[in-house]
Amino acid sequence: MGQKTCARRLLMEIAEFRTGLHSWLDAHESELAPTFSPPGTLDEQIAQMQRVKSILYDADWMKYGWPERVAGLGGSPLLRTELGASLAARGLADPGLFSLIEVLAPTLIDFASPELAAEVVPRLLSGAELWCQGFSEPSTGSDLAGLTCRADPDGEASTASTWIINGQKVWTSLAQYSDRCVLLTRTGTTDSRHRGITAFFVDMDTPGITVAPIEMINGMHEFAEVFFDDVVVPAERMLGDLHGGWGVAMSILPYERSSCFWQRIAYLYRRLEMLVEVAPADDRAARVIGDAYAQLHSVRARSRATQHRLAEGATLGAETSIDKVLVATAEQTTYDAVRRLLPGVVEMDDTAIGQAWRTEYLYSGAATIYGGTAEVQRNIIARRLLDLGADE
Numbered sequence: 001m002g003q004k005t006c007a008r009r010l011l012m013e014i015a016e017f018r019t020g021l022h023s024w025l026d027a028h029e030s031e032l033a034p035t036f037s038p039p040g041t042l043d044e045q046i047a048q049m050q051r052v053k054s055i056l057y058d059a060d061w062m063k064y065g066w067p068e069r070v071a072g073l074g075g076s077p078l079l080r081t082e083l084g085a086s087l088a089a090r091g092l093a094d095p096g097l098f099s100l101i102e103v104l105a106p107t108l109i110d111f112a113s114p115e116l117a118a119e120v121v122p123r124l125l126s127g128a129e130l131w132c133q134g135f136s137e138p139s140t141g142s143d144l145a146g147l148t149c150r151a152d153p154d155g156e157a158s159t160a161s162t163w164i165i166n167g168q169k170v171w172t173s174l175a176q177y178s179d180r181c182v183l184l185t186r187t188g189t190t191d192s193r194h195r196g197i198t199a200f201f202v203d204m205d206t207p208g209i210t211v212a213p214i215e216m217i218n219g220m221h222e223f224a225e226v227f228f229d230d231v232v233v234p235a236e237r238m239l240g241d242l243h244g245g246w247g248v249a250m251s252i253l254p255y256e257r258s259s260c261f262w263q264r265i266a267y268l269y270r271r272l273e274m275l276v277e278v279a280p281a282d283d284r285a286a287r288v289i290g291d292a293y294a295q296l297h298s299v300r301a302r303s304r305a306t307q308h309r310l311a312e313g314a315t316l317g318a319e320t321s322i323d324k325v326l327v328a329t330a331e332q333t334t335y336d337a338v339r340r341l342l343p344g345v346v347e348m349d350d351t352a353i354g355q356a357w358r359t360e361y362l363y364s365g366a367a368t369i370y371g372g373t374a375e376v377q378r379n380i381i382a383r384r385l386l387d388l389g390a391d392e
């Protein structure tokens with residue numbers, strides 16, 4: 001089949017899915033709507049997301065775009081991206097929380113044993129469980145390859161039935177709510193850097209794990225420090241090969257930089273439309289909103305192209321750093337527009353609407369940090385795409 005025919009079929013598949021999904025969402029609007037005034041507490045946001053996942057799973061919508069070996073219904077992964085974006089655009093689930101599925105489920109599908117993936121992925125999709133991503137450490141965020149949280153075999157590495165984990169992670173989103181963690185550990189010497197890292201899938205109720213939530217500037221406790229003291233993990237929980245953890249970590253990038261961004265962009269459009277409804281009708285407001293809209297629109301076009309390249313089997317690489325910079329800039333421009341056009345609302349308005357703007361405005365500062373900082377992305381663009389000097 002020609003490339004154009006494939007692309008046309010894919011677009012038709014997505015359009016058909018979208019039509020069915022939206023008429024179903026319209027019919028179930030009252031059942032799915034949050035039972036609190038946004039932003040709500042993090043507890044409320046998470047309960048809402050898990051409830052929505054459970055209803056959508058029972059109605060099969062959460063199964064499209066996932067392979068049959070994890071009880072999915074198959075089809076293009078773009079279908080699940082469409083679902084996430086639709087939920088974000090309707091305010092039914094926070095895109096940042098919801099898109100953790102995209103970061104973690106593909107890792108289990110690609111690197112866990114088929115039995116383990118078949119057991120646990122449906123639990124994540126159906127809202128029965130939450131998982132977290134234990135990568136960053138106090139001295140290794142951007143420089144992830146320098147991580148030091150150790151996993152040591154109980155005996156010879158090749159025959160060990162268990163591994164013992166010791167060390168610390170930090171900024172682990174939703175660790176205190178999570179049932180499991182995709183954890184990167186050091187199994188070789190620190191000199192080996194990329195080659196001496198191994199990934200494990202760890203149950204968060206294993207003895208020896210301590211979670212200490214951290215308060216963010218917006219008052220939420222979204223992430224946490226996680227301490228591991230002689231935590232025993234069965235060898236079957238190793239994801240991928242021994243010392244092959246860097247490949248596991250890198251495999252997350254294409255999903256993080258495509259579907260997750262698409263969901264975030266859908267949500268930002270929704271918020272910009274809400275701003276348009278209450279902003280003054282003057283030239284200055286038109287310019288400020290126009291600027292935010294132009295940025296959102298460009299990153300949307302860029303992100304769509306990235307997703308289609310991924311769906312066609314392309315390997316995503318350094319060029320997704322452009323998507324990351326664009327989406328973070330668009331997010332910050334959107335919330336700056338709120339602050340500029342609704343004077344005092346972000347700073348002082350304690351109504352539910354004011355609190356929602358404030359919470360999100362403050363959170364937007366993190367957009368240039370999580371998932372790779374803006375400075376590091378710009379270095380990648382300069383060095384690897386524009387050939388402006390070698391990597392250090």
Ligand SMILES: Cc1cc2nc3c(=O)[nH]c(=O)nc-3n(C[C@H](O)[C@H](O)[C@H](O)COP(=O)(O)OP(=O)(O)OC[C@H]3O[C@@H](n4cnc5c(N)ncnc54)[C@H](O)[C@@H]3O)c2cc1C
Binds near residue numbers: 135142369373374375
């Ligand atoms: C809201 C939020 C949620 C997060 N969730 C998770 C999670 O669930 N799991 C997880 O593992 N991590 C998570 N993180 C951590 C995130 O991945 C790191 O914060 C990020 O990678 C940056 O690492 P760092 O904080 O150690 O900063 P550092 O790497 O120490 O960077 C500090 C500053 O130095 C700059 N810098 C560093 N290296 C260079 C360089 N080579 N050239 C130029 N400038 C440089 C950076 O741009 C930054 O401004 C989250 C972070 C946030 C904000």
